[in-house]
Amino acid sequence: MIEFESVGKSYGSLKALDGAELRIPEGSVYGIIGPNGAGKTTAMSIMAGLLKRDTGKVRVAGEDPQRDSKAVRAAVGYMPDFFGVYDGLTAAEYLLFFAATQSVRAQARKAVVADLLALVDLEDKADDDVNGLSRGMKQRLSLARALVHDPSVLILDEPASGLDPRARVHLRELVAELNRMGRTIVISSHILSELEGMCSHLAVIDHGKVVVEGTVDELRNDAVGHRTVRVRVHETAVEAAERWLRDQPEVGSVAVERDVCDFKFAGDDAVGAELLRRAIGADIPVLEWTFQGQSLENIFMSLTVGAEGEQP
Amino acid sequence: MNPVTLREMRERFRTLRTPVVMSLFVAIFGGIVWLSYSGSRQASYFLFGRAVAPSVITESAGRLIFRVLLLALLTAVVFVVPAQAAPSIIGEKERRTFKLLQVSQMSALQIVLGKVTAAIAYLGLLVITTLPLFAIPFAMGGATVGDVVRGMTVIAVTGFTVATVSVWRSSRARSTQSAVVGSYLLVAVLIVGSAIALAVEGTVVDGPESVTVYTGVVPQDGGRELISVWFNPYLALVDSTSNVLVFQQDPLGGTPYSLFERVLLKRQGVAFSSFGGGFERDVFVDGPGFGGGGFVGGDFGPGFNNADTTIVRRRGDVWVGYLVLMLGISGLALWATVRMVRVPARSERTLGKRRRRSTNASS
Structure with missing residues (x-):
């Protein structure tokens, strides 16, 4: 589903990715863990078609994000490690706007938004100002935004960051539900115990290199x-x-x-x-x-x- | 409709600020019309009992109102559009919504055009609110449909250019403040810079020996082209709505166009002479504020009269050249902005991440 082959990316003298190798199977919940500066966000930005790699090969849903960025963006739902918000929009309007940017048919948008709000349990917040939502609600809304065009791959960058325990549990349940719906989910986090309970596969990344990857059981048994x-x-x-x-x-x-x-x-x-x-x-x-x-x-x-x- | 434009318009029109600004805008333009009209009426009192047809006075007043309105509108464009367009891209980066747009199905060009359209749509609405005011000079005979169309085209293209350049500046800025300041500087370069260049060009390139003193015959020299005129929106506006080589009776005196018309005449090989009363394009009127004599009539120098007032045209329309130039600049600005917005990008900065102080904070 997603493959990284000797992928390199530098910012000036800093090597963010240094020959990174990843194989993310279809239908998996794939966790990427690593310390700050390890290259997680850079790897995810390359997967999402946002950043160009310097070297190596990348395939996402069968396409090279550098050659056919639009096709990759259609297949991928990306949730960055922050919540971008427009002033004065309600939760429903926020999703309607992104549905329009994702070329969702005008006639279908309202229904799509209603379904997504129900999925992330924000139906009763549809008419609330986005700015007034709690952090957990914003994360769920952000997840709904990433799903608005029904992508087959979800890339979630630090989705549990800053959430209280209840919101984390809610997020974990959502990820599991989305995975059951057949989506491949790539997720990065510093909260290792969260990944442990959420992921079927894991990769440890450090100094731009994938140190180890495999199923959670394989890692537990063999990694070190x-x-x-x-x-x-x-x-x-x-x-x-x-x-x-x-x-x-x-x-x-x-x-x-x-x-x-x-x-x-x-x-x-x-x-x-x-x-x-x-x-x-x-x-x-x-x-x-x-x-x-x-x-x-x-x-x-x-x-x-x-x-x-x-x-x- | 472009979703970016629609969202920005929605956001803008939900605040109280917009109706307040629109009301102020109409009030200011209404005030300008009222002042122009009152001034015309005052001036027309001096023509009482003179050989000037009332229709000519009305037309002259209408022309004055029309020209003042157009100049005010152009000034509003160059002041309002940068403030609207400059925060567009950097504002998205600061709100951290830029990446969300970049990963959408919208192309970079669609995003940029959405921003440009949103910036000029706001101004467009302000202009529409002033349109009824343009009916006044139109009804008075001071402007033709052609004048309105050409004038509005120059203003619209100016607005589009200022918007595209401001959005480009926004795509490269590190803060909204620097984007706004940078955009106003670029507009200043366009207006003040071209004026200074014109002054220098008029002195250095088009030296005194090439200035033809109009003597009643077709200028021998033919003038020299002044390159700087093609970049100045005010000169383009004046050129689009007034043919400086065709005599028009202005019994109420000159309009604010007079200053610009001198430049436009100069490039046609016509200059103001320093002898014999000199070249006077407008009707020379004897009365308070117009010199003495009690004579009313056209004076295009010795040997000319009202029936013979068209001077041979030597140079093309400035406003057409200006439009071509501005559309070219807009195209370049759009191209450069699209390169900054397009993904996948070469650097994180293009995606809206600020330059990191510590490399450890990356990723």
């Missing part, structure tokens, strides 16, 4: 090259279990707390299963053996360098 296993053993064998674990070549760090040993190891499920078999063979009284998934927060911190250049 090691997995954590939590082993609970009989309380009489904690020291023996710790010694045994430290002797195994696949095992990295080991942390012990009461009868629980947390250890990291490099390898896939087969390696983990082999370790368990060997532990039982070594008479370690294993009561529980659990593969721990990485939290997105951990993955993000492990893979990225802070805006100030400090490794977290």
Whole structure:
């Protein structure tokens, strides 16, 4: 659906994107995470047909945004990380205006606007001045604006930024609903837990490069090259279990707390299963053996360098 | 209708400011007509008992009113349009709505034309409110339909040019304030700059030796073209509504056009002489404020009379050239603005992001 192949983009001496590679499958909810200045907004602007790339190839809905920007703009609904507002317009007029700019047929506009207001739960605010809406309502209205021409791809830049918890939940439900309706959704955020609950795929981007991408499960398990296993053993064998674990070549760090040993190891499920078999063979009284998934927060911190250049 | 124009008009006409400005505009123009008419009446008292037909006096008064109205309208255009057009693009960037327009199905040209149209549509409405006032000089015989059409065309094209140039300035500005100031400076270059250039050109290029003193025969020299006249909207307006080479009786004296007509005559090879009463285009009237003598009649220099007042025309119409030039400038301004608005863009600035102080803040 959306492909980035070695995409580069510079602003003067600053490389915003440096050979970025992305493959966003159709029908996915694709999260892009990265620190400030990582290149998220630049990538999204290129996807939306707003910015020219310097190098590489981009395909959005089968088209090159640089060659056929209009076709890409027809396929894409873009919601920037801010809410642009015109003075004196009501919520319905705001959407009617953007429906007109998106070449929605004049006869259909009112119905489209009514449907969208219902979708984002702003029916009762149709005649309210846009300026008077709360931030959460404005975000939902902005989402409705991005949907006004019924695009197949939605690009949402930091949509949850500044929203209260209730509004975030509402937004998450909306994104899920839109995805169920068949739309591919690309979403960036700093609120990692939000992306975790919302996205089917994730990409971590840092210093203009896509450090890692894949499904959320793949990232949790593989992204940082090691997995954590939590082993609970009989309380009489904690020291023996710790010694045994430290002797195994696949095992990295080991942390012990009461009868629980947390250890990291490099390898896939087969390696983990082999370790368990060997532990039982070594008479370690294993009561529980659990593969721990990485939290997105951990993955993000492990893979990225802070805006100030400090490794977290 | 262009959605951008429609939205801007809606936004503008919802405020109280618009009806207030429109009322003031009509009041000012009504005042101008009233003052011109009163002045004409006062002046006509001095003609009582003289050999001037009342219809000639009425026509002269109508002409005065018409010309004052046109000049006032052109002045309004060059003052009002930049204020309307200059905030157009930068205003969208400041409201953070510019990207939303750029990702829409509207082409860059449609967005820009929408902005230009919105700027001149407001003025167009103001002009329409003054149209009934133009019926007065028309009824008095001071203006023909052709005069009105040509004059309005010059004003409309001037408004269009000022709007396109102001929108272009807006597309490059970093703030509304700088866009407005920049737009007024560009208008000043057009009007004051061309006037200064004309003064310099008249002195340097068209030196004293080339100025023909009109002596009653076809000028030998034929004058010299003054390039600067093609850029000045006031000269174009005067040229479009008054043929300086055709005698018109103005028993009430000169109109505000007189100043401009001297320049237009000069480029035709006609100059004011310093001898024998000199070249006097208007009817020379003996009376208070007109010199002495009690004579009323045409005087185009020695040997000329009212029946023989058309001078051979040497140069083309300034107003036609002006229209071509202005439409050319408008086309260039539109092209340059479309390049600034078109997406995908080369830089973030074109998309409405302000220059960042820290590169860390990017993206």
